[in-house]
Amino acid sequence: MSAIISLAGLIVVLAAASGTSGRFIQSPTFTIEATILDKNNVAIKYDLGDKFFIPEDMGRDFKWIRTNQIGYVDESGKEVCLSLLHARNMDYIGVETMSGSQPLCENTPERWETFTVNESDGSAEEPVVLLRDATSGQCAYLATNGRKRKQKEEYYLGLGECEAANRANIVLIVKDDINLSPSPSPSQSPVKGNVSPSPSPSPSQSPQSPDRPMHQVCNCTEGVLLNNLCYDTLKEAFDDTRDDNTIHVGGVVVNVSEPIEFNSSITLQGHACAHEGNRAKIMATSGFETLSGAMLMATNPDEQNIVFKDLEITSESEGQYVAAFHSLSESDLEGEGANQKVQLLCNNIYIHDMQSQEPGVGIFLSGTNELTIDDQCLFENLLTTTTIGDKWAGGPAIAVNYLPESGTIDIDGEFKNNRAFFPSPSTRHAGGGALYFDWMAGNVYIAAQFSGNQANQGGAIQIQAIIGEFFDNGIYTNNTAADEGNGARFGALGCIKLYSGASFVLNGSYIDNLSEGRGGAVGTNIHEDDSLFAIQGTFLNNRALQDGGVWGRWSSTTLKGTVVIDIDATIVGNTAEGDDNDSSVYKTVTSGVSSDSMSQFEWEQRTTSKVIN
Numbered sequence: 198m199s200a201i202i203s204l205a206g207l208i209v210v211l212a213a214a215s216g217t218s219g220r221f222i223q224s225p226t227f228t229i230e231a232t233i234l235d236k237n238n239v240a241i242k243y244d245l246g247d248k249f250f251i252p253e254d255m256g257r258d259f260k261w262i263r264t265n266q267i268g269y270v271d272e273s274g275k276e277v278c279l280s281l282l283h284a285r286n287m288d289y290i291g292v293e294t295m296s297g298s299q300p301l302c303e304n305t306p307e308r309w310e311t312f313t314v315n316e317s318d319g320s321a322e323e324p325v326v327l328l329r330d331a332t333s334g335q336c337a338y339l340a341t342n343g344r345k346r347k348q349k350e351e352y353y354l355g356l357g358e359c360e361a362a363n364r365a366n367i368v369l370i371v372k373d374d375i376n377l378s379p380s381p382s383p384s385q386s387p388v389k390g391n392v393s394p395s396p397s398p399s400p401s402q403s404p405q406s407p408d409r410p411m412h413q414v415c416n417c418t419e420g421v422l423l424n425n426l427c428y429d430t431l432k433e434a435f436d437d438t439r440d441d442n443t444i445h446v447g448g449v450v451v452n453v454s455e456p457i458e459f460n461s462s463i464t465l466q467g468h469a470c471a472h473e474g475n476r477a478k479i480m481a482t483s484g485f486e487t488l489s490g491a492m493l494m495a496t497n498p499d500e501q502n503i504v505f506k507d508l509e510i511t512s513e514s515e516g517q518y519v520a521a522f523h524s525l526s527e528s529d530l531e532g533e534g535a536n537q538k539v540q541l542l543c544n545n546i547y548i549h550d551m552q553s554q555e556p557g558v559g560i561f562l563s564g565t566n567e568l569t570i571d572d573q574c575l576f577e578n579l580l581t582t583t584t585i586g587d588k589w590a591g592g593p594a595i596a597v598n599y600l601p602e603s604g605t606i607d608i609d610g611e612f613k614n615n616r617a618f619f620p621s622p623s624t625r626h627a628g629g630g631a632l633y634f635d636w637m638a639g640n641v642y643i644a645a646q647f648s649g650n651q652a653n654q655g656g657a658i659q660i661q662a663i664i665g666e667f668f669d670n671g672i673y674t675n676n677t678a679a680d681e682g683n684g685a686r687f688g689a690l691g692c693i694k695l696y697s698g699a700s701f702v703l704n705g706s707y708i709d710n711l712s713e714g715r716g717g718a719v720g721t722n723i724h725e726d727d728s729l730f731a732i733q734g735t736f737l738n739n740r741a742l743q744d745g746g747v748w749g750r751w752s753s754t755t756l757k758g759t760v761v762i763d764i765d766a767t768i769v770g771n772t773a774e775g776d777d778n779d780s781s782v783y784k785t786v787t788s789g790v791s792s793d794s795m796s797q798f799e800w801e802q803r804t805t806s807k808v809i810n
Contacts, residue, residue: 226258231339231352243352247293248282250352257292265308265331268292271299278302279309281330281356283504283542287342287571290354306332306443330356333445334412334468357545358475358507414445415470420477421446431479435459435493446508447477453492454482460497467507476509476547483514489555491523495539498525500566506544510559512551520553523561527598535599538564545573548594554583556617556633557596564599565606570645574610576631582618589626591617591652591659592633602665604639608632612645617652618681625683627652628659630676638664643671643705647689651677654720656710658690663699667692669734671705678712680742685714686749688739692721695728695758706735707747715784716749717741717771728758735767744794746771746781753788760785760809768800785809 229245244256259279262268268278269292277292280300290307293299308331328337333356340355414420417427421434422445428434431451434444438461447468467477481492492510495501501524510521527535539562548559555561558579562568576594590596593615600606617627630650634641637660647657656676660667673689688710695701707718717739721730736747743749747768750756762768762783773780780794795807 226260228256228258229354230256233339233352245291245354248289248291248295248353262302265310266302266305267309268302268305275299276302278305278307280305280307281333283502287340287353288355288542288544289340290337290356308332329359333443333466335359358469411470412445412447412468414468415448417448420449420451432457435463438463446479448472451477451479452482453479454485456487456490456494457492458494458496460495460501462497462502464504464506465493465508466504467509469507474509476507476545478509478511480510481512481517481519481551483512483517486518487520487553488518489520489553491520491553491561493522495522495524495537498533498537500538500540502540504542504544505546507546509547509549510551511549515550516552518553519551520555520558521548521551521560523555523557524563524565526561526563535563538566538601540565540567542567542569542571543574544571547575547577548579549575549577550579552580552582552593554581554585554588556581556590556592556629558593560595562595562597564601565597566601566604568595568597568606568608570595570608570610572609572644575613576610576615577613579615580618581616581627582620584620584623586623588619588623589628590633590635591619591627591629591655592631593617593629594631596629596633597637598635600634600637600639600641600665602638606634606637606639606641607644608642608671609644610646612647612650612657614649616650619653621682625653625681627654627681628661629655630657632658634658634660636662636664637667640665641667643667643669646672646674647676648674649676651679653681653683653685654678655687655691656689656712659687660690660692662694662696663692663701664696665698666700666702668700668702669705673705673707673718674709676710678714678716680713685712685742686751687716687720688712688741689718691716691719694723695721695725695730697725697727697758699725699728700731701729702731702733704734706737707739708735708737710739712741712743712745712749714749715741715743715745715751715775717746717773719747720745720749722750722752723754724752724756724758724760726757729761730758731761731763733761733763733766736769736771737767738770738772740771741773741775741780743775744773744780744784746773746778746783746797748783748785749780750783750785751788752786755787755790756785756809758810760807762795762800762807764803764806768797771797 231243231250232240243250246256259267262276266278277299282294284295310329310331335356336359337354341352414422419429421428421431423434435457440462443464443466445466448470469475512519524539525537551558559576579593581591581593594612612631615631619627630652650657656678676689678685678688689707710718771781779796781797782795782800784794786792
């Protein structure tokens with residue numbers, strides 16, 4: 198079933214499992230339901246299971262456990278509780294991880310509470326409440342993974358800003374007439390209870406918005422909270438972290454004046470408090486400058502799991518050299534830094550107006566098993582630049598050197614007006630105006646939007662080597678591969694080498710991109726045996742000043758593997774000015790041996806896909 202998400206069509210229901218009257222539920226269990234409109238606008242009910250919503254009456258029965266925790270007791274007598282869990286491409290509220298383990302209540306930080314709001318979607322007759330996590334101050338909302346590739350559309354509970362949940366009319370509803378109770382009694386389990394008001398703000402803080410519950414961090418003078426304690430600096434909080442801790446920031450601009458090194462697996466959670474927007478701001482002060490370092494630096498030589506949520510990260514002064522987040526590099530720990538693996542999940546982060554002479558002004562990872570950037574993230578006005586020789590890697594927004602065969606990269610969000618620029622006496626050959634990937638042996642999926650990014654090669658993305666699967670479903674507009682003294686190529690994105698068994702599939706939209714050399718939209722160089730390069734998306738008005746309006750290839754090696762230009766691809770209005778549009782679709786050259794090309798006219802005469810090799 199393909200469900201339609203509409204403002205009036207999504208209602209999450211917290212329903213008692215049996216009839217109730219008076220102050221408390223007579224039965225200790227209840228279900229969590231969702232009413233979703235299908236494509237015919239028919240309302241269908243689902244119950245929350247261990248991870249996803251499933252057909253009604255097949256979901257799990259929950260109850261209140263301990264103090265403000267929701268869960269159940271398993272067959273062995275262990276208490277399992279609803280918790281915010283992390284998966285490859287989503288955060289979800291559930292009682293089972295994707296690997297099948299259950300979060301025990303004793304290790305679960307979430308403390309759930311419900312509170313009445315004055316908003317309704319207009320169709321509900323029952324009291325309207327929101328389910329909120331008192332630890333983070335955020336609210337549950339109905340989410341879907343249906344826009345992700347190769348996934349069946351499924352619905353789950355996410356966790357986000359309560360104000361946003363209200364705006365979307367995604368609310369919790371108690372179906373039975375139950376009076377409010379401040380807290381569960383030892384023998385009785387209320388469906389909902391009154392929420393104690395947040396402490397009054399200090400004179401230096403803005404008053405709380407009536408629509409947004411404030412987190413405890415909003416009352417910290419310096420805007421930093423760890424384990425219910427306020428800290429004077431973010432560095433001091435990081436120094437005290439242990440694995441699985443959450444540092445909360447918000448209420449004021451959190452200033453960083455020196456590099457913060459940490460080796461624990463943590464979550465850095467922002468809160469807007471009474472301010473507009475839905476992010477907390479972290480800023481490098483003007484006196485903090487490092488040509489190659491970063492504000493936050495992950496230093497565990499083995500593995501770290503890191504989550505960044507609801508954050509704005511920037512620098513105070515224009516032209517200031519400082520990056521946002523770096524892992525170890527090949528030069529660290531006598532070369533052992535290259536073996537580090539950082540798993541990074543970014544939800545709703547905005548990194549902007551920063552620069553460095555190293556790749557990854559926003560995010561640099563020497564190696565990762567999992568990198569996820571969600572659709573609320575924005576990377577803007579980031580610059581990688583240097584005149585030091587022997588520099589090639591750009592990727593001012595994100596740079597990743599190594600993805601192992603078992604690893605995954607999932608990039609969504611938006612990348613705007615980022616640039617990699619290596620003027621003389623450097624190489625003048627900067628790669629990747631927004632993203633730079635070196636050795637990609639795992640699976641990479643791109644669903645982001647790229648606009649106004651610029652580099653010498655790969656206006657938006659440069660890939661050195663694909664060994665696994667690279668599936669591109671992004672939207673690319675007005676990106677530029679600029680001739681800055683060294684031949685330009687790949688207006689939107691390009692790959693230098695496709696290894697045997699590699700797959701590079703272009704299924705996105707590529708519009709108005711420019712290469713001042715070859716490959717108006719995309720380019721490649723070396724294709725090994727048993728590799729696949731497929732063009733099957735939308736290509737409109739891309740422009741190459743030399744050749745290959747859509748795709749350009751030049752190599753000293755023979756083109757091997759398979760190239761497919763799908764007959765269902767949309768290819769219109771692309772130009773190759775260097776050869777009077779003889780190669781407005783593509784041109785592939787094996788130096789000193791052969792060349793092949795196709796014009797727009799030739800493409801329009803075809804009735805089948807173009808297959809090379």
